[in-house]
Amino acid sequence: MSEQNKANIKRPNLGVEIAGIKLRNPVMPASGTFGYGEEYAPFLDMEKIGAIVTKGLSLKPKAGNPTPRIAETVSGMLNAIGLQNVGIDAFIKHKMPYLRTVNTPVIANFFGNTLEEYGEVARRLNDIPEIAAAELNISCPNVKQGGIVFGTDPQAASEVVTLVRKNLQKPLIVKLTPNVTDITVVARAVEEAGADAISCINTLTGMSVDVHTRKPRIANTTGGLSGPAIRPVAVRMVHQVVQAVSVPVIGIGGIARPMDALEFLIVGATAVQVGTANFVDPTAMLTIIDGIEEFCIDEGIDDIHQLIGSLKL
Amino acid sequence: MQNYRTKIISNQEISPGYFRMKILAPGFGEKAHPGQFVMFRVQRSLPPLLRRPFGIFRTGFLPADCDGLPPKEFVEIVYKVVGSGTSIMADLHDGDRVELLGPLGNGFDCTSRQGEKILVGGGIGLVPLYMLAGELIANGCTVRLLMGGRTRDDIFAVTEFERLGVETFISTDDGSLGEEGLVTQVLERKLQKYPDAEVFSCGPLPMLGAVHSICAASQVPLQVSLEESMACGVGACLGCVVKGAGHTDENPSYLCTCTVGPVFKSQYLDWSALGQSDNSCGGCV
Numbered sequence: 001m002s003e004q005n006k007a008n009i010k011r012p013n014l015g016v017e018i019a020g021i022k023l024r025n026p027v028m029p030a031s032g033t034f035g036y037g038e039e040y041a042p043f044l045d046m047e048k049i050g051a052i053v054t055k056g057l058s059l060k061p062k063a064g065n066p067t068p069r070i071a072e073t074v075s076g077m078l079n080a081i082g083l084q085n086v087g088i089d090a091f092i093k094h095k096m097p098y099l100r101t102v103n104t105p106v107i108a109n110f111f112g113n114t115l116e117e118y119g120e121v122a123r124r125l126n127d128i129p130e131i132a133a134a135e136l137n138i139s140c141p142n143v144k145q146g147g148i149v150f151g152t153d154p155q156a157a158s159e160v161v162t163l164v165r166k167n168l169q170k171p172l173i174v175k176l177t178p179n180v181t182d183i184t185v186v187a188r189a190v191e192e193a194g195a196d197a198i199s200c201i202n203t204l205t206g207m208s209v210d211v212h213t214r215k216p217r218i219a220n221t222t223g224g225l226s227g228p229a230i231r232p233v234a235v236r237m238v239h240q241v242v243q244a245v246s247v248p249v250i251g252i253g254g255i256a257r258p259m260d261a262l263e264f265l266i267v268g269a270t271a272v273q274v275g276t277a278n279f280v281d282p283t284a285m286l287t288i289i290d291g292i293e294e295f296c297i298d299e300g301i302d303d304i305h306q307l308i309g310s311l312k313l
Numbered sequence: 314m315q316n317y318r319t320k321i322i323s324n325q326e327i328s329p330g331y332f333r334m335k336i337l338a339p340g341f342g343e344k345a346h347p348g349q350f351v352m353f354r355v356q357r358s359l360p361p362l363l364r365r366p367f368g369i370f371r372t373g374f375l376p377a378d379c380d381g382l383p384p385k386e387f388v389e390i391v392y393k394v395v396g397s398g399t400s401i402m403a404d405l406h407d408g409d410r411v412e413l414l415g416p417l418g419n420g421f422d423c424t425s426r427q428g429e430k431i432l433v434g435g436g437i438g439l440v441p442l443y444m445l446a447g448e449l450i451a452n453g454c455t456v457r458l459l460m461g462g463r464t465r466d467d468i469f470a471v472t473e474f475e476r477l478g479v480e481t482f483i484s485t486d487d488g489s490l491g492e493e494g495l496v497t498q499v500l501e502r503k504l505q506k507y508p509d510a511e512v513f514s515c516g517p518l519p520m521l522g523a524v525h526s527i528c529a530a531s532q533v534p535l536q537v538s539l540e541e542s543m544a545c546g547v548g549a550c551l552g553c554v555v556k557g558a559g560h561t562d563e564n565p566s567y568l569c570t571c572t573v574g575p576v577f578k579s580q581y582l583d584w585s586a587l588g589q590s591d592n593s594c595g596g597c598v
Contacts, residue, residue, distance in 0.1 A: 032550075033545075033549060033550065034549060035547075035548060035549035039545075039547050039548045039549045040547065040549065042314055042315070043314075043315070043316055043414075043547075063565030063566075063567055064551060064554070064565075064567060067541075067554060067555070067556075068542065068552075069551070069552045069554070070542060070543075070544055070550065070552035070553075071542075072360075072361060072362060072363050072542075074360055075360050075362055076362060077362060077363060077544060079544075079550070079552060081550070081551045081552065084551050084554075084567065227362055228362070276362070276544075278545070278549070279363060279364070279544040279545040279549070279550055280354070280362060280363060280364060281316070281354070281412070282316055282414065282545075282547065283316060
């Protein structure tokens with residue numbers, strides 16, 4: 001489409017609202033694939049994307065796992081970074097000054113090793129007025145209770161969300177792990193415990209072996225699989241979660257092209273997160289936003305909400 | 314740094330398994346420092362999914378056409394075919410569309426403007442030393458390049474290095490070119506002759522570890538360029554970290570190869586940890 005024609009056509013409304021935050025469009029990065037925003041500032045206009053989602057923050061700085069930490073697999077990658085991050089104090093001191101300059105909602109992703117740590121980080125986030133919302137990562141093991149992953153047990157998930165909800169005075173998005181038998185059970189549990197929105201899916205646990213050395217290809221033995229390889233699984237799970245809860249859902253999993261994002265929107269996601277694709281192309285989100293807009297124009301859609309949840313069964 | 318959506322000018326095999334690729338990249342040269350790298354996207358379709366990091370061999374301009382247009386600027390990389398990504402690259406032709414992110418990372422510190430400089434390159438590790446040699450010579454330094462390889466196939470661009478004014482010393486494990494033996498043995502001899510030299514090195518980790526030991530024993534300053542697999546190249550994925558000197562489990566120090574490196578002063582690295590890993594990318598930094 002020529003620029004001239006584009007100017008003459010009424011541009012569709014891509015704005016959506018998640019947990020009370022207004023987004024100019026439904027596209028944002030997935031936590032852990034976009035640093036603290038500033039890393040990607042040389043490549044894309046931060047005021048073109050719907051929101052910025054930070055690397056997962058913990059109470060204390062976290063050094064992460066031994067190397068190798070990443071391995072490419074067929075149309076995907078395994079990672080076991082180990083949630084390396086600067087910690088909430090250094091985040092406020094060194095990372096917030098840049099984020100304050102950007103006129104785009106900032107969503108702080110966070111996690112803890114214990115229930116208490118989750119609660120404490122949530123309280124600390126209240127002190128940062130420019131943080132629009134928090135995204136809670138419950139895919140971590142509870143070190144005080146035998147290492148059971150909070151997000152794989154509806155009871156443990158409910159407990160951590162209840163505590164965080166009590167401590168946090170901001171909209172709360174809960175990010176779900178796909179490594180469960182029935183994701184809708186956990187989705188309902190976190191909704192009842194006070195989640196304002198749900199994002200899914202986190203990475204799928206995977207493993208790859210170097211046949212020559214007979215060692216796992218990443219030092220942690222297993223890692224999280226991401227990238228286009230997981231997309232059909234993610235679309236299925238987002239579809240199931242949308243049916244199971246009434247809070248908005250943010251779809252995540254292998255989105256690399258506009259058509260991929262549209263799949264998630266059609267099954268009912270109100271917004272989407274782009275992860276591994278940011279590594280492949282730092283401008284991937286802009287291409288996806290433009291592509292969604294173009295699709296709407298071509299299909300005669302003047303508001304993105306006409307598309308969201310429009311799946312025909 | 315910027316993301317170039319561009320095309321290949323030429324892609325030629327220069328030694329068995331080694332290719333050099335010229336890519337159109339306006340404005341690249343003035344931003345690039347010796348030792349920096351690019352993230353190269355092999356093709357738009359999948360797989361491979363991730364970009365591959367490659368050291369910059371050189372930048373330059375094509376001879377002007379008679380069409381009156383300004384000469385075209387290029388960046389040149391040299392890569393070795395080792396896996397699926399580099400195999401696809403070897404089949405690319407001039408005019409093929411590719412994507413290039415760069416220049417990235419921290420290159421060599423070549424601010425010291427005098428004295429003897431010894432460059433030690435093993436195989437594909439010769440790549441980032443070409444721009445470095447050019448810069449050091451422009452600064453008025455004497456540059457000696459020790460080129461090492463398993464066989465003569467691993468030695469390339471000798472004439473080009475010599476045209477810069479570099480004195481070259483070749484050694485191969487099998488003696489098929491130059492002296493038979495390890496490049497590190499040549500380094501030991503050179504350091505006896507030039508004890509005040511500064512050393513710059515790039516190559517496989519076992520070689521770099523030996524170069525580090527030799528330089529540390531002789532108390533000679535050393536900068537090394539590392540290669541690690543990486544997903545993003547810009548400090549976001551944290552996949553390419555190496556352990557810094559003084560790293561302990563209680564007090565961990567992980568440095569991103571992409572943003573803190575790929576060139577490190579060797580005293581800032583934990584060599585006991587580096588010796589255990591095995592890098593085998595095809596010219597990746």
